[in-house]
Amino acid sequence: MLVELGHFALILSLLVAITQGVLPLAGVLKSNALWQSTARPLALLQWSLVAFAFAVLEVAFLQSDFSVVYVSEHSNSLLPWPYKMAALWGGHEGSLLLWVFLLGVWSSAVAMFSKTLAQDMVARVLSVMGMISSGFLLFILTTSNPFLRLLPAASEGQDLNPLLQDPGLVIHPPMLYMGYVGMSVAFAFAIAALMAGRLDTVWARWSRPWTLVAWTFLTFGIGLGSWWAYYELGWGGWWFWDPVENASLMPWLVATALIHSLMVTEKRGSFKAWTVLLAIAAFSLSLLGTFLVRSGVLTSVHAFASDPARGIFILVFLALVVGSSLTLFAWRAPTVSLGSPMGLLSRETFLLANSVLLSTATLAVLLGTLYPLIIDALKLGKLSVGPPYFNVVFAPLMVPVIFMMVPGALARWRQAQWSQIKPFLILPFFAATIFSLGLSLWMGHQDAGILLGFWLGAWVAFASFQQIAWRAKQGLRMSGSFLGMQLAHLGLAVVVLGVTGVKNFEIERDVRMGVGDQVTLAQYHFKLIGVKEVRGPNYKALRAQVDVTKGESESVIKTLAPEKRYYLSSTMPMTEASIDSGFMQDLYVSLGDVLNGDTPQWSMRVYYKPFVPWLWAGVLLMVLGGLLASFDKRYRAPILSGDKEEGADQSLGRESSHNGDSLPVASTPLA
Amino acid sequence: MIQKKFLIPLVLFLVLVVFLGVGLRRDPKEIPSPLINTAAPDFELPTLKGEGNFSPKAYLGRVWLFNVWATWCVSCREEHPVLVAFAKREGVPIVGLSYKEIQPSDEDKGPMSLESKLSLARARSFEWLKKHGDPYQLSVLDLDGRVGINYGVYGVPETYLIDTKGFIRYKHIGPVTPEVLAQEVMPLVHELQKEASTNSWPNTSRNAELAPSTPQSFAPSYALK
Numbered sequence: 069m070l071v072e073l074g075h076f077a078l079i080l081s082l083l084v085a086i087t088q089g090v091l092p093l094a095g096v097l098k099s100n101a102l103w104q105s106t107a108r109p110l111a112l113l114q115w116s117l118v119a120f121a122f123a124v125l126e127v128a129f130l131q132s133d134f135s136v137v138y139v140s141e142h143s144n145s146l147l148p149w150p151y152k153m154a155a156l157w158g159g160h161e162g163s164l165l166l167w168v169f170l171l172g173v174w175s176s177a178v179a180m181f182s183k184t185l186a187q188d189m190v191a192r193v194l195s196v197m198g199m200i201s202s203g204f205l206l207f208i209l210t211t212s213n214p215f216l217r218l219l220p221a222a223s224e225g226q227d228l229n230p231l232l233q234d235p236g237l238v239i240h241p242p243m244l245y246m247g248y249v250g251m252s253v254a255f256a257f258a259i260a261a262l263m264a265g266r267l268d269t270v271w272a273r274w275s276r277p278w279t280l281v282a283w284t285f286l287t288f289g290i291g292l293g294s295w296w297a298y299y300e301l302g303w304g305g306w307w308f309w310d311p312v313e314n315a316s317l318m319p320w321l322v323a324t325a326l327i328h329s330l331m332v333t334e335k336r337g338s339f340k341a342w343t344v345l346l347a348i349a350a351f352s353l354s355l356l357g358t359f360l361v362r363s364g365v366l367t368s369v370h371a372f373a374s375d376p377a378r379g380i381f382i383l384v385f386l387a388l389v390v391g392s393s394l395t396l397f398a399w400r401a402p403t404v405s406l407g408s409p410m411g412l413l414s415r416e417t418f419l420l421a422n423s424v425l426l427s428t429a430t431l432a433v434l435l436g437t438l439y440p441l442i443i444d445a446l447k448l449g450k451l452s453v454g455p456p457y458f459n460v461v462f463a464p465l466m467v468p469v470i471f472m473m474v475p476g477a478l479a480r481w482r483q484a485q486w487s488q489i490k491p492f493l494i495l496p497f498f499a500a501t502i503f504s505l506g507l508s509l510w511m512g513h514q515d516a517g518i519l520l521g522f523w524l525g526a527w528v529a530f531a532s533f534q535q536i537a538w539r540a541k542q543g544l545r546m547s548g549s550f551l552g553m554q555l556a557h558l559g560l561a562v563v564v565l566g567v568t569g570v571k572n573f574e575i576e577r578d579v580r581m582g583v584g585d586q587v588t589l590a591q592y593h594f595k596l597i598g599v600k601e602v603r604g605p606n607y608k609a610l611r612a613q614v615d616v617t618k619g620e621s622e623s624v625i626k627t628l629a630p631e632k633r634y635y636l637s638s639t640m641p642m643t644e645a646s647i648d649s650g651f652m653q654d655l656y657v658s659l660g661d662v663l664n665g666d667t668p669q670w671s672m673r674v675y676y677k678p679f680v681p682w683l684w685a686g687v688l689l690m691v692l693g694g695l696l697a698s699f700d701k702r703y704r705a706p707i708l709s710g711d712k713e714e715g716a717d718q719s720l721g722r723e724s725s726h727n728g729d730s731l732p733v734a735s736t737p738l739a
Numbered sequence: 740m741i742q743k744k745f746l747i748p749l750v751l752f753l754v755l756v757v758f759l760g761v762g763l764r765r766d767p768k769e770i771p772s773p774l775i776n777t778a779a780p781d782f783e784l785p786t787l788k789g790e791g792n793f794s795p796k797a798y799l800g801r802v803w804l805f806n807v808w809a810t811w812c813v814s815c816r817e818e819h820p821v822l823v824a825f826a827k828r829e830g831v832p833i834v835g836l837s838y839k840e841i842q843p844s845d846e847d848k849g850p851m852s853l854e855s856k857l858s859l860a861r862a863r864s865f866e867w868l869k870k871h872g873d874p875y876q877l878s879v880l881d882l883d884g885r886v887g888i889n890y891g892v893y894g895v896p897e898t899y900l901i902d903t904k905g906f907i908r909y910k911h912i913g914p915v916t917p918e919v920l921a922q923e924v925m926p927l928v929h930e931l932q933k934e935a936s937t938n939s940w941p942n943t944s945r946n947a948e949l950a951p952s953t954p955q956s957f958a959p960s961y962a963l964k
Binding site for chain 2: 341345348349352359379380383386387390391394395397398401402438441442444445578579580661663671
């Protein structure tokens with residue numbers, strides 16, 4: 069009965085969403101204030117209904133109600149309860165429900181935190197979000213209903229895919245989806261501004277915190293996904309350039325460009341058309357990601373659920389949403405003013421260059437991801453594009469982006485003076501040079517690529533430290549925006565150092581080991597002590613004991629216990645790698661198949677992965693930076709009503725006193 | 740008022756949609772083999788049981804399956820019971836290609852001579868077939884994987900259907916399932932056999948060629964190791 073109520077609530081929410089998509093917008097066109105004012109309550113009502121349906125499905129999972137097809141296919145009575153809850157998004161139908169639920173969270177947040185926004189803009193924004201919501205609800209109800217009954221009920225569920233039985237699944241999809249769906253807010257604001265013909269600084273100001281929060285979630289979600297793949301899939305890699313990973317990286321790259329471009333639009337009233345295009349692109353790429361994952365149009369390690377019929381629905385929806393947005397863009401963008409003039413050496417220049425490079429990188433990733441599909445569609449054959457393409461194309465584009473992060477953060481708006489930037493470049497330049505030479509000497513191997521990678525990471529990191537230290541010394545107030553930016557930049561620097569380190573210094577050995585055998589990587593000795601059988605709640609496992617010693621010393625510094633799990637409901641054995649994380653490196657062991665001989669031996673993967681913890685630390689720093697910047701007090705201050713098209717100069721005037729995005733000119737050179 | 744440059748994103752997107760739409764109708768997992776309908780590459784390889792060499796020429800006139808396998812291959816273990824049941828039920832001979840049985844990891848303790856490789860491969864394969872059942876009429880040892888390359892082996896297991904004239908007519912990548920065998924392989928086998936008998940190709944009498952598909956006992960002359 070409850071399940072039917074959930075289904076019913078979902079149908080009701082579709083009706084409310086359609087109303088939300090139409091009525092407030094009609095109110096804007098007819099200048100009917102009453103109709104416009106329905107936007108907020110409708111958005112809240114729609115979310116409540118979806119939330120109810122979501123809760124009903126959670127209850128069905130927790131109660132192991134196997135009379136529901138979806139529950140019986142993705143859960144099992146033996147499953148620990150956190151996984152029962154997370155199993156809701158372990159399949160296609162539930163993932164979509166989570167998508168719509170989170171879209172409701174964002175819509176409601178917009179409805180609640182937009183008290184100072186003009187009513188007609190609220191109506192437009194929430195209408196756009198209502199339309200998106202309608203599309204997804206219609207998709208769920210027509211092709212992917214999670215509330216379908218199974219009669220007679222199954223006595224036991226088929227269990228959650230063992231690959232997904234991991235703490236990573238509990239949080240990775242909700243975080244990633246929060247990021248994906250959050251891009252809909254920036255999108256809705258952009259579309260609303262295009263419709264109203266008010267692409268002004270107010271619009272940019274409103275979009276900024278929302279985009280930052282969505283970016284933060286997306287960053288966290290991608291980081292979690294990478295971490296999950298690294299230790300759960302047992303392949304020892306943290307990024308595979310897999311289509312689904314690319315699907316999350318593309319919106320992230322565009323969103324990164326967007327948060328910087330929005331800044332220019334807010335402060336200087338420039339790049340408006342470009343910013344709007346980025347906002348549309350960020351959400352379109354999120355939708356494209358959904359299409360790629362859910363339609364099975366590309367093969368991927370993530371292809372849990374693929375179905376061409378569903379693919380057609382998403383494709384049509386994608387074509388409608390993105391096609392109409394870009395049409396609107398083509399129609400309205402030419403009317404947008406060009407904004408304030410800028411000097412060749414100015415913050416605008418650096419941000420524009422970064423924006424263009426990030427967009428180029430996105431296109432390169434998009435091309436690589438879709439190239440096999442395009443070639444296949446043209447009947448030119450089948451091929452796949454692998455990491456070599458992406459590494460070759462992506463890295464050179466990132467080098468100037470990372471290099472310009474430092475002068476970009478230092479330069480003033482409109483016209484910067486070389487003499488003002490220079491003092492802040494000298495210290496990071498020399499510090500990075502010494503650091504990168506020292507680090508690569510210490511790691512015992514040098515080439516130009518390694519030096520450049522270490523240098524770039526250190527360059528950004530030292531610059532961030534210096535700028536924070538300089539401000540602290542001057543006794544200047546540090547706003548959330550400023551600290552957030554520096555932390556996020558520092559985080560990226562740490563990721564760059566980590567990527568350089570792990571790419572160049574990792575050692576991977578696939579070996580066969582019997583009890584008592586030892587293998588040595590770097591200065592670590594791995595000795596197989598034994599393999600025994602253990603039992604888990606819903607699996608049996610073989611667990612190996614591997615003792616690690618370092619250098620000449622006999623004392624065991626760490627005992628690793630990789631497992632090979634056989635889930636009761638699945639024929640596929642699962643590899644549970646055992647990883648010892650230190651400050652500088654991971655030691656990674658996974659247990660493979662038993663190889664029979666006179667004495668039993670096992671195939672084992674033994675990896676020495678330096679710098680991997682740096683990747684996760686860097687992502688966490690970026691997330692922290694994103695949060696600090698999102699909750700800057702400035703965004704909570706009321707916006708002056710006159711702060712519109714002509715507000716560019718006004719905001720410039722406000723800038724030096726009100727916020728600390730850029731460094732005031734150094735009166736005394738530092739270095 | 741519309742300027743051309745602002746239409747660029749829309750145009751690019753529409754092109755993308757067309758490709759996505761076409762791509763949706765194609766199966767990304769389907770990998771066509773350029774060898775379909777061409778003569779199966781010839782070879783001569785030692786058989787597992789050591790009764791001399793085998794060449795596909797010897798099977799001219801029969802419709803047979805050529806199955807790539809190895810004891811180290813995890814998916815083969817999944818596929819194996821399907822093949823064993825198939826061999827018992829249907830009269831289609833299956834020839835195994837033991838593909839790169841000796842892996843680089845076997846040579847951890849120094850390089851092995853060809854002789855020791857052969858004997859290790861045989862020992863391991865015998866044991867494996869004893870344990871899991873033997874669906875093969877015979878198996879050949881492709882230690883260096885050259886025959887595999889000629890056949891365009893993409894991953895183990897793979898299965899080829901070869902007709903009476905020695906042409907490859909079908910290829911399946913990955914473990915075969917009972918559905919694949921029933922819905923794709925057997926209809927094609929029947930068609931090919933019919934085709935062959937109407938063409939009065941020699942040696943087409945199907946039953947005459949059938950060997951008992953019971954698990955074979957191992958020749959005692961091959962002592963393990």
